[in-house]
Amino acid sequence: MHRIPLIMAVISDIAGQVRGKGFPATERDERLEKGVGYTFTNHMINCWGQIPATPWGPLGDMVLMPDPATEVEVDFGDGSVVERFMLGSLYHMDGTPWDCCLRNYLRSAVMELERETGLMLIAAFEHEFNSTGMRDRTGDSYSLDKIRLAGEFPEAYLYALRAAEAEPETFLPEFGANQFEITVKPGRGVAAADRAIVVRELARAAAERLGHRVSFSPKVDPNNAGNGVHIHMSFRDRQRQPVAYDPDMPHGVSALMGSFVAGILRRLPSIIAVTAPSAASYQRLNPHSWSSTYNNLGHRDREAAVRICPVSDAPGANVAAAFNVEFRAGDAAASPYLQLGILVRAGLEGIRDKLPLPETTSSDPDAMTDAERAAKGVVRLPTSLSDALDALEAAEGIRDLIPGELFDAYVMHKRGELAAIDGLDDAEICRRYAEVY
Numbered sequence: 001m002h003r004i005p006l007i008m009a010v011i012s013d014i015a016g017q018v019r020g021k022g023f024p025a026t027e028r029d030e031r032l033e034k035g036v037g038y039t040f041t042n043h044m045i046n047c048w049g050q051i052p053a054t055p056w057g058p059l060g061d062m063v064l065m066p067d068p069a070t071e072v073e074v075d076f077g078d079g080s081v082v083e084r085f086m087l088g089s090l091y092h093m094d095g096t097p098w099d100c101c102l103r104n105y106l107r108s109a110v111m112e113l114e115r116e117t118g119l120m121l122i123a124a125f126e127h128e129f130n131s132t133g134m135r136d137r138t139g140d141s142y143s144l145d146k147i148r149l150a151g152e153f154p155e156a157y158l159y160a161l162r163a164a165e166a167e168p169e170t171f172l173p174e175f176g177a178n179q180f181e182i183t184v185k186p187g188r189g190v191a192a193a194d195r196a197i198v199v200r201e202l203a204r205a206a207a208e209r210l211g212h213r214v215s216f217s218p219k220v221d222p223n224n225a226g227n228g229v230h231i232h233m234s235f236r237d238r239q240r241q242p243v244a245y246d247p248d249m250p251h252g253v254s255a256l257m258g259s260f261v262a263g264i265l266r267r268l269p270s271i272i273a274v275t276a277p278s279a280a281s282y283q284r285l286n287p288h289s290w291s292s293t294y295n296n297l298g299h300r301d302r303e304a305a306v307r308i309c310p311v312s313d314a315p316g317a318n319v320a321a322a323f324n325v326e327f328r329a330g331d332a333a334a335s336p337y338l339q340l341g342i343l344v345r346a347g348l349e350g351i352r353d354k355l356p357l358p359e360t361t362s363s364d365p366d367a368m369t370d371a372e373r374a375a376k377g378v379v380r381l382p383t384s385l386s387d388a389l390d391a392l393e394a395a396e397g398i399r400d401l402i403p404g405e406l407f408d409a410y411v412m413h414k415r416g417e418l419a420a421i422d423g424l425d426d427a428e429i430c431r432r433y434a435e436v437y
Helices: 025-034 038-046 102-118 144-149 153-163 190-209 255-273 334-354 370-376 384-394 404-422 424-437
Strands: 006-012 018-022 037-040 062-068 072-073 082-092 120-132 170-171 180-182 213-215 229-236 298-300 307-308 323-325
Touching: 006 025, 006 062, 006 102, 006 255, 018 025, 018 037, 018 062, 025 037, 037 307, 038 404, 072 153, 072 190, 082 153, 082 190, 102 120, 102 334, 102 370, 102 424, 120 190, 120 334, 144 170, 153 170, 153 180, 153 190, 180 190, 190 213, 190 334, 229 255, 229 334, 255 334, 384 404
Parallel strands: 006 082, 298 307
Antiparallel strands: 006 018, 037 062, 062 082, 072 082, 120 180, 120 213, 120 229, 170 180, 229 323, 307 323
8 A cells, every 4th residue: 555654733622632733754854944733622622522612613724843863763663653743832814822732731841940950851751651461460569471472562662662763661560450651861952852752652652553552641540550650850050960869858858959859849739630630539648658749748658749760870970960840739630841841930930039948857748737837838639620720720820830821720620620520430530541541
């Protein structure tokens, strides 16, 4: 069969879905110059393909400009259609960035951070996901046999990531049934979020070609382990030197990084509606489940909202280059651009206000008294998306973090999403999200 290769130009939208338009590869150069047409209300499509409400209706036109630096072309070598896409950004017809373009939102956040502080953000997204179509057995958590039962998928996936220059580091069998984790090397600013999209889409691409399906949903089953997205962050200065580490500070966290972390934790009870943005997200965020339930800082603690990650204690180790903190209160129902962008803006607030590094919690916050939590500034995070949205809307100065039209569009989108699943039980909510993420 004769074919003309098709390239998709795509964006990540409010629902965390990857959508866009395709064009013949023969028109690649023209589309890189002119882009492809897009409409405002497309951004309001929820994860199930519905538009419960939109501020724009049928009005408005814009341009989706593909970025050639993000071009992915992966031939799986099995005779299937080659995977071809480019990530892009949304602009008004006069070329100005659109407020609600999430890639532009992150770009403006990291540029503001760099302009004000000289800091370059270095980040990496660590993903957990479930696979279907493979045989499982009881007790295979973290086991060699779990990789064996996954068949060709792990190697096909790693090949695709390598071919897309996403630099995979580790692939591991996770705790839950048919659950895996993938880590990749960090990138600078927007490139880190671009890489997160590639990680998710190529998992789906590899699975599809093997007759499987994968889901990055935060909870695919009320009785199974949840899937988080953990975001590792560090800084470089204008001379490209690492500056997140200071051996003379508590736990090695530099003053700038400490203020950045403090800003995130101060805002977390209100911005978790953005980092954990689905009804299923709050089935994952439960005490004693290796996920976050408080806005606490932990040292090597995998239930903290922000964890100070371990580095080598060996003599001569380059600790500064490896040093990073990990944000753990997020999942893949969020667009990585919006998720990382709001963390950057919250952290920048902390730097502006010269906030000190919060005291780490050395015990389970759920077991502390109210007075003990209050003394450390630790509060319980919202326990539902509805409560999280209420906290977001009530937060003072929140429109400084989510400016322009984006704030109202986001809240409208998420309220509509909740209305679509009103009255469903936990199992059905999990099933519906598992289908689309």
